[in-house]
Amino acid sequence: MTDEVRVYVEEAPGQRREVVAPTDMGLSLMEIMKADGYDIQATCGGMALCGTCHVEVLAGPELPEPSDDELAMLESLPVMTQGSRLSCQIRITPRLDGLVVRLMPQDA
Amino acid sequence: MNSVSTDICIIGAGPVGLFAVFEAGLLKLRCHVVDALPQVGGQLSEIYPKKPIYDIPGFPEVLAGDLVQNLMRQIEPFHPTFTLGERVEGYEKLEDGSFRVTTIDGTEILCKAIAIAGGLGSFEPRKPAIDSLADFEGGKGVYYMVRDPETFRDQRLVIAGGGDSALDWTIFLADVAKEVTLVHRGTTFRGAADSAEKVKNLHEAGKVKLVLSSNVTHVHGNGQLHGVTITANDGTAAQVEADSFIPLFGLTPKLGPIGEWGLELEDDAVKVNTVDYSTSEPGIFAIGDINTYPGKLKLILCGFHEAALMCQGAFKYINPDKKYVLKYTTVNGVPTL
Numbered sequence: 001m002t003d004e005v006r007v008y009v010e011e012a013p014g015q016r017r018e019v020v021a022p023t024d025m026g027l028s029l030m031e032i033m034k035a036d037g038y039d040i041q042a043t044c045g046g047m048a049l050c051g052t053c054h055v056e057v058l059a060g061p062e063l064p065e066p067s068d069d070e071l072a073m074l075e076s077l078p079v080m081t082q083g084s085r086l087s088c089q090i091r092i093t094p095r096l097d098g099l100v101v102r103l104m105p106q107d108a
Numbered sequence: 109m110n111s112v113s114t115d116i117c118i119i120g121a122g123p124v125g126l127f128a129v130f131e132a133g134l135l136k137l138r139c140h141v142v143d144a145l146p147q148v149g150g151q152l153s154e155i156y157p158k159k160p161i162y163d164i165p166g167f168p169e170v171l172a173g174d175l176v177q178n179l180m181r182q183i184e185p186f187h188p189t190f191t192l193g194e195r196v197e198g199y200e201k202l203e204d205g206s207f208r209v210t211t212i213d214g215t216e217i218l219c220k221a222i223a224i225a226g227g228l229g230s231f232e233p234r235k236p237a238i239d240s241l242a243d244f245e246g247g248k249g250v251y252y253m254v255r256d257p258e259t260f261r262d263q264r265l266v267i268a269g270g271g272d273s274a275l276d277w278t279i280f281l282a283d284v285a286k287e288v289t290l291v292h293r294g295t296t297f298r299g300a301a302d303s304a305e306k307v308k309n310l311h312e313a314g315k316v317k318l319v320l321s322s323n324v325t326h327v328h329g330n331g332q333l334h335g336v337t338i339t340a341n342d343g344t345a346a347q348v349e350a351d352s353f354i355p356l357f358g359l360t361p362k363l364g365p366i367g368e369w370g371l372e373l374e375d376d377a378v379k380v381n382t383v384d385y386s387t388s389e390p391g392i393f394a395i396g397d398i399n400t401y402p403g404k405l406k407l408i409l410c411g412f413h414e415a416a417l418m419c420q421g422a423f424k425y426i427n428p429d430k431k432y433v434l435k436y437t438t439v440n441g442v443p444t445l
Binding site: 041043044047049050051052068071072075076077078079080105106 | 151155156159228234235236237269270271293294298299355357358360361
């Protein structure tokens with residue numbers, strides 16, 4: 001079993017940056033993107049309470065269904081798409097290898 | 109105009125700002141605390157009051173809301189004063205090295221030092237991406253919060269959102285406004301079940317219009333809002349007459365006007381000297397999540413440490429000729445002001 005995965009952050013259409021993430025540290029996608037220098041506020045620290053780590057999943061492996069708390073937060077945001085997720089609620093596991101996401105804008 | 113005179117003006121009523129009141133009190137310095145939110149506690153009260161925190165020394169586990177309550181008890185002996193619900197806008201440095209801080213609502217705080225404890229900044233309404241929305245802000249028909257329900261008496265209102273605020277204000281304003289339309293992108297509400305049920309009942313009774321699977325996509329008017337366009341998820345659109353539009357999508361933190369104060373910044377945070385958490389402007393200090401320095405950890409307990417050292421720095425700035433002698437609370441107890 002691999003001990004790290006590669007996820008890709010789409011910074012502009014067709015422009016993807018690879019982020020390598022360890023699978024054995026219990027990190028979330030929000031935490032690894034923050035550690036990689038992405039400007040994510042994550043105000044609530046990963047409790048699905050603020051929506052400031054909102055991402056859109058563009059491609060890659062199927063993810064576990066969002067919890068009711070995550071869905072409640074997503075539904076309270078002004079913009080939500082079919083691929084909307086809170087990156088703080090996505091745990092980095094081996095099955096995430098190849099995931100492609102983009103950060104959703106926080107401002108109108 | 110409200111005018112307050114104090115020793116330290118603390119901007120931000122989060123845990124670090126509140127603890128700074130205590131540390132200042134030990135040095136016999138008076139504090140006035142300003143916050144854009146209407147209640148104390150910052151993120152702890154606004155976002156996660158019922159969540160446990162595990163890394164506060166002496167508390168194996170403490171609810172965020174309880175920590176705020178304890179901090180308020182701890183600072184009681186020092187009688188701090190508060191201006192809540194007003195965002196700080198600017199400051200002016202006076203000839204004697206003291207400051208005049210002003211809020212968006214015109215409150216003036218005359219102080220000898222400023223401590224910015226603004227966390228991630230002030231919480232601002234999250235705005236939907238609708239063209240021309242800003243044209244109708246400032247009393248012209250678009251409101252991001254309900255300050256005075258009477259503003260909307262006998263009006264035709266469109267409220268957007270699916271959270272607790274949207275549900276609660278729909279219920280309340282149904283008895284105030286002439287007509288209330290609630291627009292929600294989804295088909296179900298995940299806010300409090302009781303509130304969702306009340307909205308459904310009001311809809312069935314004909315007191316509230318409910319438009320689900322839809323978004324407000326345009327606003328119309330000529331200087332004053334006249335209506336909005338509601339677009340369904342299937343693309344069909346309808347124009348609805350409205351006197352006011354209230355999008356309620358929660359709050360998001362912004363650095364705000366402090367970012368324009370001319371202080372040295374790095375990555376949207378205020379750079380400080382870790383000797384006393386002073387900023388690039390003498391007499392202005394920054395503590396907690398809003399500051400940055402090598403090795404910075406955004407933890408409440410680190411903010412507490414910063415508050416203690418900041419107060420030493422503020423004491424020296426305010427009293428350049430006084431010698432400070434460290435006194436332990438175990439020996440002297442808690443002094444009062």
